[in-house]
Amino acid sequence: MIHAASFALVDSINVLLIGVVVALGVMIPPRGPYRKTAALLISGDWLGVFSLALLSLLVFQSLGAWVVAFAESWTFGLVIALAGLLIAGLTAWGGTNDALIEKILVPLRRPGPLTVATGLVLGLVQSVTSAPFFLGLIELAATGLPRGAQYAWVILYASLALSLPTLSAVCVGVVRRRPRSLVGKAFAWMKERPQQMTLSAGYGVGVLLILMGVWKMIWPG
Template sequence: MIHAASFALIDSVNVLLIGVVVALGLIIPPHGPYRKTVALLIGGDWFGVFLLALLSLLVFNNLGGLVISFTESVAFGIVIILAGILIAVLTALGGSNDALIQRILVPLKNPGILTVLTGTILGLAQSITSAPFFLGLIELSATPLAPTWKYSWVILYATLALSLPMLSAVLVGIVRRYPNSVAGHFFDWMRQRPQAMTLFAGYGVGILLIVMGVVELLT
C-alpha cells in the first residue's frame, strides 16, 4: 500500500491543473467565486481520476496472477525506471502550458455544471497519460487484500493523486486574502517563473521514478 500511495503522490504533481488553479486565483476578482469555482473544478477532476482508477483496478484485478508476477519481476523495476526517463525527456522537449490553460479557463468563468465537466475531462485526460497513475494501481492490485478493500482504497488513491492541486488551491486562496504575506511573495516569485517551475516538477517526477525503480530492482 505504501508503494501505491507513493505513486499516487507522485501523480499529484499535476502541473496543468495547478496552473489552472493559479490562473483562476489571478483572474477571479477578490470578492469573486474563487472557492466555489475551484471546489467544483477539483471535485470534477477527482471524479474523473476516481472513475478511471476504479475501471483500471477492475482490469488489473481480472488479470490476477499476471499482475502479481509482473510486480515481483525485474521487469517492473525496469518499467518504472523507463517511465522516469521518458518523463524527464518529455519535460526537456515540452513547451509551455499557457495556451492550453487559457482554453481551459473559458468554461470556468461562471461556476456551474460546465466547471465540474471540465474538471472531470481534465482528470481523465491527465490520468490516462500518467505512468505513475497506472503503476500505483498495478501495485494496489497486487496487494494481498480482499477485492472490497482494494476498491475502497481507490477513494484514498484518487484523493492522494489530487493532494498537491488541493494544497495549491488552499495556498492560492490564502494568498488572495493576504497578498502581502510571506506566502504571497513566494507565490509571486513562482508565478514569474512558470517555465522553471514546470521543469522542476517534470524533472523531479522523473528522478523520483528512476530512484523508485532502482530501489525496486535492489529489493
C-alpha cells in the first residue's frame, strides 16, 4: 500500500491544475468567489480522478495473477524507470501551459456546474496521460487486500493524487488575504519563474520515478 500511495503522491505534482488554481487567484477579484470556484474545480477534478481510478482498478483486478506477477517482477521496475525517463524527456522538449490555462479559465469565471464539469474533464485527461497514476493502481491491484478494501482505498488514492493541488488552493487563498506574508512572497517568487517551476516539477517527477524504478528492480518483491 505504501508503494501505491507513493505513486499517488507523485501524481499530485500536477503542474497544469496548480497553474489553473494560481491563475484563478489572480483572475478573481479580491472579494470574488475564489473559495467556491476553487472548491468546485478541485471537487470535479477529484471525481474525474476517482472515476478513472475505479475503472482502471477493475480492469487490473480482472487480469488477476498476471498483474500480481508483473508488479512483483523486476520488469515492473524497468517500466517505472522508463516512464521517469520519458517524463524527463518530454519536460525538456515541452514548453509552458500558459495558453492552455487561458482556455481552461474561460468557463471558470463564474462558479457553477460548468466549473465542476471542467474539473471533471481536467481530472480525466490528466489521469489518462499520467504514468504514475496507472503504475500506482497496478500496485494497488496486486496487494493481498480483499477487493472491497481495494475499492475503499481508491478514495484515499484519488485524495492523495489531489493533495498538492488542494494545498496550493489553500495557499493561494492565504496569499489573497495576506499578500505580504511569507507564503505570499514565495508565490510571488514562483509566479515570476513559471518556466523554471514547470521544468522543476517535470524533472522532479522523472527523477522520483527513476529512483522508484531502480529500487523495484533491485528489490522486486
